[in-house]
Amino acid sequence: MAERKKPVSVLLNGIIKENPTFRLLLGMCPSLAVTTMARNGLGMGAAATFVLVGSNLVISLIRKIVPDKVRIPAYITVIATFTTIVQLLLAAFFPELNKQLGIYIPLIVVNCIIFARAEMFAQKNGPLLSILDGLGMGAGFTLAITIIGSVREILGAGTWMGIPVTVNLFEPAIMFILPPGGFLVMGFLVALFNKLTDKKEKDPGCETGCNAGCPGCSKAANGGEA
Amino acid sequence: MKELFAILIGAILVENFVLSKFLGICPFLGVSKKTSTALGMSGAVIFVLVMSQAVTWLANEYLLKPNSLEYLQTITFILVIAALVQFVETVLKKLMPPLYKALGVYLPLITTNCAVLGSALIFVERDYTFVEAVVFGFAAGLGFTLALILFSGIRERLETADIPEAFKGMPITLVAASLVSITFIGFAGLIIG
Amino acid sequence: MFKEIIKPSIILFLVCAIMTGALAYVNSVTEPRIDENNKIAEQESLRNVYDDADNFLDAKTGEELMTEGIDVSDNIEKLYTAQKGGQSVGYVVSVFSSGYGGKMKILVGIDNDLNIKGISLVSHNETPGLGANANNPKFKDQFLVEAPRKEFNVVKRVPNDDSEIQAITAATVTSKAVTKGVNEAVELVRSIVGGA
Numbered sequence: 001m002a003e004r005k006k007p008v009s010v011l012l013n014g015i016i017k018e019n020p021t022f023r024l025l026l027g028m029c030p031s032l033a034v035t036t037m038a039r040n041g042l043g044m045g046a047a048a049t050f051v052l053v054g055s056n057l058v059i060s061l062i063r064k065i066v067p068d069k070v071r072i073p074a075y076i077t078v079i080a081t082f083t084t085i086v087q088l089l090l091a092a093f094f095p096e097l098n099k100q101l102g103i104y105i106p107l108i109v110v111n112c113i114i115f116a117r118a119e120m121f122a123q124k125n126g127p128l129l130s131i132l133d134g135l136g137m138g139a140g141f142t143l144a145i146t147i148i149g150s151v152r153e154i155l156g157a158g159t160w161m162g163i164p165v166t167v168n169l170f171e172p173a174i175m176f177i178l179p180p181g182g183f184l185v186m187g188f189l190v191a192l193f194n195k196l197t198d199k200k201e202k203d204p205g206c207e208t209g210c211n212a213g214c215p216g217c218s219k220a221a222n223g224g225e226a
Numbered sequence: 227m228k229e230l231f232a233i234l235i236g237a238i239l240v241e242n243f244v245l246s247k248f249l250g251i252c253p254f255l256g257v258s259k260k261t262s263t264a265l266g267m268s269g270a271v272i273f274v275l276v277m278s279q280a281v282t283w284l285a286n287e288y289l290l291k292p293n294s295l296e297y298l299q300t301i302t303f304i305l306v307i308a309a310l311v312q313f314v315e316t317v318l319k320k321l322m323p324p325l326y327k328a329l330g331v332y333l334p335l336i337t338t339n340c341a342v343l344g345s346a347l348i349f350v351e352r353d354y355t356f357v358e359a360v361v362f363g364f365a366a367g368l369g370f371t372l373a374l375i376l377f378s379g380i381r382e383r384l385e386t387a388d389i390p391e392a393f394k395g396m397p398i399t400l401v402a403a404s405l406v407s408i409t410f411i412g413f414a415g416l417i418i419g
Numbered sequence: 420m421f422k423e424i425i426k427p428s429i430i431l432f433l434v435c436a437i438m439t440g441a442l443a444y445v446n447s448v449t450e451p452r453i454d455e456n457n458k459i460a461e462q463e464s465l466r467n468v469y470d471d472a473d474n475f476l477d478a479k480t481g482e483e484l485m486t487e488g489i490d491v492s493d494n495i496e497k498l499y500t501a502q503k504g505g506q507s508v509g510y511v512v513s514v515f516s517s518g519y520g521g522k523m524k525i526l527v528g529i530d531n532d533l534n535i536k537g538i539s540l541v542s543h544n545e546t547p548g549l550g551a552n553a554n555n556p557k558f559k560d561q562f563l564v565e566a567p568r569k570e571f572n573v574v575k576r577v578p579n580d581d582s583e584i585q586a587i588t589a590a591t592v593t594s595k596a597v598t599k600g601v602n603e604a605v606e607l608v609r610s611i612v613g614g615a
Contacts, residue, residue: 025396028255029340033248062434070431076308077431080301081438085445088297092452095460103347106300110338112252179246180407187393187400195392297446298439 010129014136021144022193026112030104031145032182038161041149043097044104045142047086051108052117052141053134054082059122060130075118076109083109113141144189151185152176230361237365243341244373245407249366250341253332254374255399264378270332272367274314275342278307279363282346283356303346308337341370376406465499465511468537469528472501472508489610492603501528509536510608516600518545518593525597527604531612533566538601550593558587558594562601566609570602 020026030048034040058078066074087105090098098105108114117137122130154160156176175181243249253267282303290296315333318326336342345366349359380402389398465475478497485491492514499511509530515522523543528536538559545551552558562571567582573595574583586594 025255026252028251029248032251066430066434067427070427073305073308074431074434076304077301077435077438080304081442084297084300084442087300088445088449088453092449092456095456103344103351106347107249107340107344109300109304110340110343112338115338175408178411179248180404180411182248183400183404183407187397187404190400191390191392191397194397297442301439301442 005125005129007129007132011132011136014133014138014140015143016140016197018137019140019144019193020113020116020137021141021148022190023197024113024116025190026116027141028112028186029107030111031148032179032186034101034104035145035149035152035182035185036156036177037100037153038146038149040097040100041145041147042142043094044101045138045145047090047101047105048108048111048113048141049135049138050086051079051082051111052114052138053131054085055079055114056117056122056130056134057127058082059118060125060127063123071123075115079114079118080109113137148182148185148189151189152181155185156181230358233358233362234365234368237362238369238372239410242369242373242410243344243366244370245403245410247344248340249344250339250370253335253339254370254377255396255403261375261378261382264374266328267332267335268367268371268374269328271336271339271341271370272364274307274311274333274336275345275363275367276360277314278310278342279345279349279359280356281310282306283349283354283359286346286350287356299347299350303343304337307342307346311337341366373406377403380406464526464539464541465501465528468526468539469501469509469511469530470537472503472528474502475511476500476502478513484607489607491607494600494603495607496524498607501530507531510611512604512607513541514600514604516596516603518543518550518596523596523600525600525604527601529566529605529608533605533609533612535562535564535566535601535605538562538597540597545590545593550587550590552587552590553593553597558597561585566605570605571598573598 014020018024021031027048030044034044055075055078059075062074062078083106086108087098090101090105117133121133125133150160154165154172156172156174156178158164158172173181176185237243241247244251244254250271253271285302285306286299290298290302311333315326318333345359345363349362354362381399384398384402393401462475466472469475476499478499479487480497481491481493481495484495484498494515496513496515499513500507501509501511509528511526511528513524513526515524517523523545524541526537526539526541528538530536540551540554543551543553545553561578561584564581569582571582571584573586573591575586575591578585584594584598
């Protein structure tokens, strides 16, 4: 059932239709943790996109050589390598951002999005399409967490990207920058996204072997049965 | 001893992994629908966490640090965790079938659990000793369990509540998580002196 | 046999080897830059609490100081010597203290006459808007005096003299923790310069 995928549709897929954050609900950990400021969301998104594109590309290139038995450890190694590369690059060239994002940078390696896309896409498609998928999903993720970060920053600190915006409109509520605020904003934004796109959550495709325990994965929720 | 106790209480309540540090969210949101599955997952997580803290600490101390290979931490840790999970699964299946039946299905899901890798990264950041790292892992697991069980209770109630269409499923779960998270903020300040 | 075990193992090994090789390369390229960044950040944070020093000597840890016969509290992390024009003019102490949200690290700049040059919370988990305000001049500047004979004390009203520090409203724990850290730093420097 190999349908001919149009490059543009592959690219745009990750932005709305299968937005990893608001629709597939993957990568929740960093989405909630680093979105205390819009700028952090942007930074994390960029870093994750780098890893996503890199790992998608390499995995797509080696997909026919790697035997099924060692598939998982091989993919983990690839993803971990790109994650470490991004860690080193950030520490060298963007130390301030690196400090802000802290342990969530190395945690990109367990970000469900990357593994899920490797299993669902890169494993079954050529390098060019895989790059596009990585870019699209990365863009969708970046867009989503920058929005979350913006909402939390504006409501919680009265600034956006560090620039004061609400000055005298209302008193910012610190709560939005604290953990409860993260959950709350995420909940409302997902609901909003549902309303606007008028669809229900999509299963990220656990049947194909995504052992990632992601929120939308009904397999885990029902104790092992799909 | 006092230090260890502080680490224990700290990780469970003050900086609860799920509700405060946002580690372990994916399984938290995905598996907390039923209390029975919540218990199963929690058990598996504690089991793996304690062992992974021990093994990763040893790997870091005797393999990476002496050879200045700290930059290989991420890749080493995650491979150790993946291998450990695989190993535990195989051993359980062969030697303790009833335990495997209870926990087994959750084991593969733990590899990508932020909480496991996160705990390892934290002991590096805070330069914990072997014992401190393992206690921390155990406590993190307990905190995870606490959050998960509290939450599954709430979610079971939510199932029968009247919720607006757009909020059904994940959104209302997140809002509920937000409320539980607020209560945990009350624990800050527990560790003094 | 070959196909089942050897071939997958070899391939996995190759993948690991190539990836690790790439990593080692990136690491070697970025390492000098990263070390440089760390050094700059450290110097900056030291200058933050001792602005008229032009150089800071490499730190001595708590343990090293103890072997030199100086009595050091467990909470002292490091002691930097501050220099101006080649002469030692004072010290910067990095000390730990237990705050509201856990362990925090404080840098205290003290000159040879036991005047506090500056303090700064460099890592902490204090509540934004409350305890975190300990890093604001309004609270910190209270310490910029000659260190008191005994120690700083936290009070919840307007201070009567330089040895009293007014706590941040609703953040007494943080205020006390910071004060304790500063006191320990002063104690250390006092034992080195031999102040009265």
